[in-house]
Amino acid sequence: MEMFKVMGKIGEGAHGLVLRGRHIVSGHDVALKKVTFKKFEDGIPNSVLREIKALRELDSDYDLKPANLLVSRDGVLKIADLGLARIFWSETRPYSHQVATRWYRAPELLYGARHYTHAVDLWAVGCILAEMHNRHPLFPGETDIEQLAIVVRTLGTPTEESWPGLTKLPDYNKITFPHSPGLSWRKMLPGACPEVVGLVRRFLLYPAGHRLPAEKALVHPYFFTEPLPCLVSAMPKPEDGHRQRFKRTEYNVDMPADQMFQALNSLLAAPTDN
Structure with a gap:
């Protein structure tokens, strides 16, 4: 694990936790699985x-x-x-x-x-x-x-x-x-x-x-x-950090539902670089 830096959480399944990591030497993003x-x-x-x-x-x-x-x-x-x-x-x-x-x-x-x-x-x-x-x-x-x-x-x-x-x-x-x-x-x-x-x-x-x-x-x-089928070079590709656009805001679970969805709709309507 000393070769990787944990960047965030991707998801969780029946067999453990999947984390997003980065290989320190190459800079490549990787998926790291933490088994419980x-x-x-x-x-x-x-x-x-x-x-x-x-x-x-x-x-x-x-x-x-x-x-x-x-x-x-x-x-x-x-x-x-x-x-x-x-x-x-x-x-x-x-x-x-x-x-x-x-x-x-x-x-x-x-x-x-x-x-x-x-x-x-x-x-x-x-x-x-x-x-x-x-x-x-x-x-x-x-x-x-x-x-x-x-x-x-x-x-x-x-x-x-x-x-x-x-x-x-x-x-x-x-x-x-x-x-x-x-x-x-x-x-x-x-x-x-x-x-x-x-x-x-x-x-x-x-x-x-x-x-x-x-x-x-x-x-x-x-x-x-x-x-x-289109060529690999012609396939639409996600921009760097596209996932983080949906992770910038943390919601208070006690917030009224109408306010929470209003904030979420604002986030989804935010302009992108595409």
């Missing part, structure tokens, strides 16, 4: 060790969701927060099914699968693309059971024929849902162009092995249809 221990005498939690290992490996399964996809000042997309990620070594090795954030968790994980592949990330990508279009989550379950129920109701009830190996998943016989024919893609993605629907539906498939591989997704017609 409930009982230090019990040792370092497995979840913390797992995240540290994932950060060191960097070639692993991820916890893909919109909140963990950050765009740097240079316009580069970066994946952050590996608290629910897992190191992936081999398809024959068993893993925990409690990976990824619930709304973006693949159905094989919801059925308790201990053997899975990187295809769980492809499912998450499909969920994110759908959310970008709809501007709200596609499968917003509050519990694991509700999450699976929403997926089944939306995509339709899977069978052994449509999803080979379904009946052999650990939790398949533990819960049943009413039969659902599924929703049409027009209802799932209202107003979406055929290219968006075509790409999303290639990711949101029950059989993991049928999901569109990432390298093939990159040449999908969606990326060659107007409006075309």
Whole structure:
């Protein structure tokens, strides 16, 4: 820590506190994570060790969701927060099914699968693309059971024929849902162009092995249809200190609500350098 200077707080999650720091030698801004221990005498939690290992490996399964996809000042997309990620070594090795954030968790994980592949990330990508279009989550379950129920109701009830190996998943016989024919893609993605629907539906498939591989997704017609992706150099970039514009004023919690919102509206209406 002597190599960094803490500049402020970014956020707080289930596994600790994220601070904004600056590398003293290079001057680069970095994110620093401060892990909290409930009982230090019990040792370092497995979840913390797992995240540290994932950060060191960097070639692993991820916890893909919109909140963990950050765009740097240079316009580069970066994946952050590996608290629910897992190191992936081999398809024959068993893993925990409690990976990824619930709304973006693949159905094989919801059925308790201990053997899975990187295809769980492809499912998450499909969920994110759908959310970008709809501007709200596609499968917003509050519990694991509700999450699976929403997926089944939306995509339709899977069978052994449509999803080979379904009946052999650990939790398949533990819960049943009413039969659902599924929703049409027009209802799932209202107003979406055929290219968006075509790409999303290639990711949101029950059989993991049928999901569109990432390298093939990159040449999908969606990326060659107007409006075309812009060059990194043309992407809008935040100005230095843009976050601090919203942190200059501290509000008194005892302040009447009308005064508080009046002050907040004044801040939001303040002119920028853009």
